[in-house]
Amino acid sequence: MDRNYAHLWDMYEACRQIEKFTQGLTWEEYRQNELVQSATERQLEILGEAARRVSVEFQKSHPGIPWSALIGQRNVISHQYEKVSHKRIWLTTQKSLPPLMADLKKLIPNLE
Template sequence: MLFFGICGNRVKELFFLPKIPHGKNTAIISILLQSAIERQLEILGEAARRISDDFQQENKQIPWSDIIGQRNIIAHQYEKVNQKRIWQVITVDIPNLVIELEKIIPPMPPEI
Protein backbone atom coordinates (compact mmCIF):
# COMPACT_ATOMS: atom_id res chain seq x y z
CA MET A 1 0.00 0.00 0.00
CA LEU A 2 3.02 2.31 0.17
CA PHE A 3 2.69 2.88 -3.58
CA PHE A 4 -0.82 4.22 -3.11
CA GLY A 5 0.34 6.77 -0.57
CA ILE A 6 3.26 7.91 -2.71
CA CYS A 7 1.32 7.78 -5.95
CA GLY A 8 -1.74 9.50 -4.51
CA ASN A 9 0.35 12.32 -3.09
CA ARG A 10 2.31 12.76 -6.35
CA VAL A 11 -0.85 12.84 -8.42
CA LYS A 12 -2.41 15.42 -6.12
CA GLU A 13 0.77 17.52 -6.28
CA LEU A 14 0.63 17.44 -10.07
CA PHE A 15 -3.08 18.28 -9.99
CA PHE A 16 -2.18 21.37 -7.94
CA LEU A 17 0.48 22.67 -10.35
CA PRO A 18 -1.89 24.12 -12.97
CA LYS A 19 -3.63 26.08 -10.20
CA ILE A 20 -0.41 27.95 -9.38
CA PRO A 21 -0.85 31.51 -10.66
CA HIS A 22 1.29 31.03 -13.75
CA GLY A 23 -0.06 31.16 -17.26
CA LYS A 24 0.44 28.53 -19.92
CA ASN A 25 3.39 30.41 -21.42
CA THR A 26 5.12 30.62 -18.05
CA ALA A 27 4.88 26.85 -17.61
CA ILE A 28 6.31 26.26 -21.08
CA ILE A 29 9.11 28.82 -20.72
CA SER A 30 10.22 28.26 -17.14
CA ILE A 31 12.91 25.58 -17.10
CA LEU A 32 12.66 25.28 -13.33
CA LEU A 33 8.92 24.61 -13.44
CA GLN A 34 9.40 22.27 -16.40
CA SER A 35 12.01 20.32 -14.49
CA ALA A 36 9.81 20.06 -11.40
CA ILE A 37 6.82 18.85 -13.40
CA GLU A 38 8.89 16.37 -15.37
CA ARG A 39 10.43 15.01 -12.16
CA GLN A 40 7.00 14.46 -10.65
CA LEU A 41 5.89 12.66 -13.81
CA GLU A 42 9.02 10.49 -13.65
CA ILE A 43 8.23 9.52 -10.06
CA LEU A 44 4.61 8.80 -10.95
CA GLY A 45 5.69 6.65 -13.89
CA GLU A 46 8.21 4.73 -11.82
CA ALA A 47 5.60 4.08 -9.14
CA ALA A 48 3.15 2.88 -11.81
CA ARG A 49 5.82 0.57 -13.23
CA ARG A 50 6.09 -1.14 -9.85
CA ILE A 51 2.39 -2.02 -9.76
CA SER A 52 1.79 -5.72 -10.28
CA ASP A 53 0.55 -6.90 -13.67
CA ASP A 54 -2.47 -8.43 -11.94
CA PHE A 55 -3.46 -5.12 -10.37
CA GLN A 56 -2.96 -3.31 -13.67
CA GLN A 57 -5.17 -5.87 -15.43
CA GLU A 58 -7.85 -5.43 -12.76
CA ASN A 59 -7.76 -1.64 -13.24
CA LYS A 60 -7.61 -1.12 -16.98
CA GLN A 61 -9.26 2.29 -16.66
CA ILE A 62 -5.84 3.60 -15.57
CA PRO A 63 -3.55 4.20 -18.57
CA TRP A 64 -0.62 2.36 -16.99
CA SER A 65 1.42 1.96 -20.17
CA ASP A 66 0.96 5.64 -21.07
CA ILE A 67 2.09 6.75 -17.60
CA ILE A 68 5.12 4.44 -17.71
CA GLY A 69 5.89 5.37 -21.32
CA GLN A 70 5.83 9.09 -20.48
CA ARG A 71 8.28 8.41 -17.66
CA ASN A 72 10.59 6.54 -19.99
CA ILE A 73 10.62 9.38 -22.50
CA ILE A 74 11.35 11.95 -19.79
CA ALA A 75 14.10 9.82 -18.23
CA HIS A 76 15.76 8.34 -21.30
CA GLN A 77 14.68 10.23 -24.41
CA TYR A 78 14.53 13.74 -23.00
CA GLU A 79 15.15 15.26 -26.43
CA LYS A 80 11.69 13.94 -27.37
CA VAL A 81 9.89 15.61 -24.44
CA ASN A 82 7.09 17.75 -25.85
CA GLN A 83 6.20 20.59 -23.48
CA LYS A 84 2.77 21.06 -25.04
CA ARG A 85 2.06 17.39 -24.35
CA ILE A 86 3.35 17.80 -20.78
CA TRP A 87 0.97 20.74 -20.33
CA GLN A 88 -1.91 18.59 -21.55
CA VAL A 89 -0.87 15.85 -19.13
CA ILE A 90 -0.98 18.14 -16.09
CA THR A 91 -4.09 20.08 -17.10
CA VAL A 92 -6.24 17.29 -18.60
CA ASP A 93 -4.80 13.83 -17.97
CA ILE A 94 -3.80 14.27 -14.31
CA PRO A 95 -7.21 15.59 -13.18
CA ASN A 96 -8.82 12.59 -14.90
CA LEU A 97 -6.25 10.27 -13.34
CA VAL A 98 -7.02 11.68 -9.88
CA ILE A 99 -10.70 10.83 -10.37
CA GLU A 100 -9.92 7.25 -11.38
CA LEU A 101 -7.28 6.68 -8.68
CA GLU A 102 -9.58 7.98 -5.93
CA LYS A 103 -11.97 5.18 -6.87
CA ILE A 104 -9.36 2.47 -6.22
CA ILE A 105 -6.94 3.97 -3.65
CA PRO A 106 -8.02 3.76 -0.03
CA PRO A 107 -7.96 7.11 1.79
CA MET A 108 -4.71 8.00 3.51
CA PRO A 109 -4.84 8.11 7.30
CA PRO A 110 -4.93 11.65 8.71
CA GLU A 111 -1.54 13.17 9.40
CA ILE A 112 -0.49 13.29 13.02
Protein backbone atom coordinates in the same frame (compact mmCIF):
# COMPACT_ATOMS: atom_id res chain seq x y z
CA MET B 1 -1.33 -6.06 -2.12
CA ASP B 2 -0.17 -3.46 0.42
CA ARG B 3 2.70 -2.54 -1.90
CA ASN B 4 0.22 -1.82 -4.65
CA TYR B 5 -1.56 0.65 -2.40
CA ALA B 6 1.74 2.27 -1.45
CA HIS B 7 2.53 2.73 -5.14
CA LEU B 8 -0.96 4.09 -5.81
CA TRP B 9 -0.38 6.57 -2.98
CA ASP B 10 2.91 7.63 -4.59
CA MET B 11 1.10 8.09 -7.90
CA TYR B 12 -1.58 10.19 -6.26
CA GLU B 13 0.95 12.32 -4.40
CA ALA B 14 2.92 12.94 -7.61
CA CYS B 15 -0.29 14.12 -9.27
CA ARG B 16 -1.04 16.34 -6.28
CA GLN B 17 2.40 17.92 -6.47
CA ILE B 18 2.02 18.58 -10.20
CA GLU B 19 -1.38 20.13 -9.56
CA LYS B 20 0.17 22.39 -6.91
CA PHE B 21 3.10 23.39 -9.17
CA THR B 22 0.91 24.25 -12.17
CA GLN B 23 -2.18 25.66 -10.46
CA GLY B 24 -3.17 29.00 -11.89
CA LEU B 25 -0.52 28.97 -14.61
CA THR B 26 -1.21 29.52 -18.28
CA TRP B 27 0.60 27.59 -20.98
CA GLU B 28 2.78 30.62 -21.66
CA GLU B 29 3.73 30.98 -17.98
CA TYR B 30 4.53 27.27 -17.78
CA ARG B 31 6.56 27.44 -21.00
CA GLN B 32 8.70 30.23 -19.62
CA ASN B 33 9.23 28.71 -16.16
CA GLU B 34 12.03 26.14 -16.31
CA LEU B 35 11.79 25.47 -12.57
CA VAL B 36 8.13 24.45 -12.82
CA GLN B 37 8.84 22.41 -15.95
CA SER B 38 11.63 20.54 -14.18
CA ALA B 39 9.57 19.92 -11.05
CA THR B 40 6.62 18.71 -13.13
CA GLU B 41 8.80 16.37 -15.16
CA ARG B 42 10.31 14.93 -11.97
CA GLN B 43 6.86 14.21 -10.56
CA LEU B 44 5.83 12.59 -13.85
CA GLU B 45 8.89 10.35 -13.53
CA ILE B 46 7.80 9.38 -10.02
CA LEU B 47 4.25 8.82 -11.23
CA GLY B 48 5.40 6.53 -14.03
CA GLU B 49 7.86 4.63 -11.86
CA ALA B 50 5.20 4.04 -9.20
CA ALA B 51 2.79 2.88 -11.93
CA ARG B 52 5.44 0.45 -13.19
CA ARG B 53 5.77 -1.03 -9.69
CA VAL B 54 2.06 -1.80 -9.34
CA SER B 55 1.58 -5.53 -9.90
CA VAL B 56 0.49 -6.68 -13.34
CA GLU B 57 -2.52 -8.40 -11.77
CA PHE B 58 -3.67 -5.16 -10.16
CA GLN B 59 -3.09 -3.26 -13.40
CA LYS B 60 -5.16 -5.78 -15.34
CA SER B 61 -7.98 -5.53 -12.82
CA HIS B 62 -8.07 -1.72 -13.26
CA PRO B 63 -7.88 -1.12 -17.01
CA GLY B 64 -9.25 2.43 -16.66
CA ILE B 65 -5.86 3.62 -15.44
CA PRO B 66 -3.55 4.32 -18.42
CA TRP B 67 -0.69 2.24 -16.97
CA SER B 68 1.36 1.86 -20.14
CA ALA B 69 0.99 5.55 -21.06
CA LEU B 70 2.18 6.62 -17.60
CA ILE B 71 5.12 4.24 -17.71
CA GLY B 72 5.94 5.21 -21.29
CA GLN B 73 5.95 8.90 -20.46
CA ARG B 74 8.29 8.24 -17.56
CA ASN B 75 10.63 6.35 -19.88
CA VAL B 76 10.73 9.20 -22.38
CA ILE B 77 11.44 11.78 -19.67
CA SER B 78 14.14 9.60 -18.10
CA HIS B 79 15.82 8.08 -21.12
CA GLN B 80 14.85 10.08 -24.18
CA TYR B 81 14.76 13.53 -22.61
CA GLU B 82 15.61 15.17 -25.93
CA LYS B 83 12.17 14.05 -27.15
CA VAL B 84 10.27 15.65 -24.26
CA SER B 85 7.51 17.91 -25.53
CA HIS B 86 6.73 20.65 -23.02
CA LYS B 87 3.41 21.28 -24.74
CA ARG B 88 2.47 17.61 -24.39
CA ILE B 89 3.44 17.60 -20.73
CA TRP B 90 1.40 20.75 -20.18
CA LEU B 91 -1.64 19.19 -21.83
CA THR B 92 -1.17 16.07 -19.71
CA THR B 93 -1.16 18.14 -16.52
CA GLN B 94 -4.30 19.99 -17.54
CA LYS B 95 -6.39 17.26 -19.18
CA SER B 96 -5.20 13.82 -18.06
CA LEU B 97 -4.15 14.28 -14.44
CA PRO B 98 -7.46 15.47 -12.93
CA PRO B 99 -9.39 12.33 -14.02
CA LEU B 100 -6.42 10.14 -13.07
CA MET B 101 -6.42 11.65 -9.59
CA ALA B 102 -10.14 10.95 -9.27
CA ASP B 103 -9.63 7.33 -10.34
CA LEU B 104 -6.70 6.86 -7.96
CA LYS B 105 -8.70 8.36 -5.11
CA LYS B 106 -11.31 5.62 -5.57
CA LEU B 107 -8.63 2.90 -5.40
CA ILE B 108 -6.75 4.08 -2.32
CA PRO B 109 -8.36 3.03 0.95
CA ASN B 110 -9.05 5.77 3.52
CA LEU B 111 -8.12 8.61 1.18
CA GLU B 112 -10.37 11.60 1.69
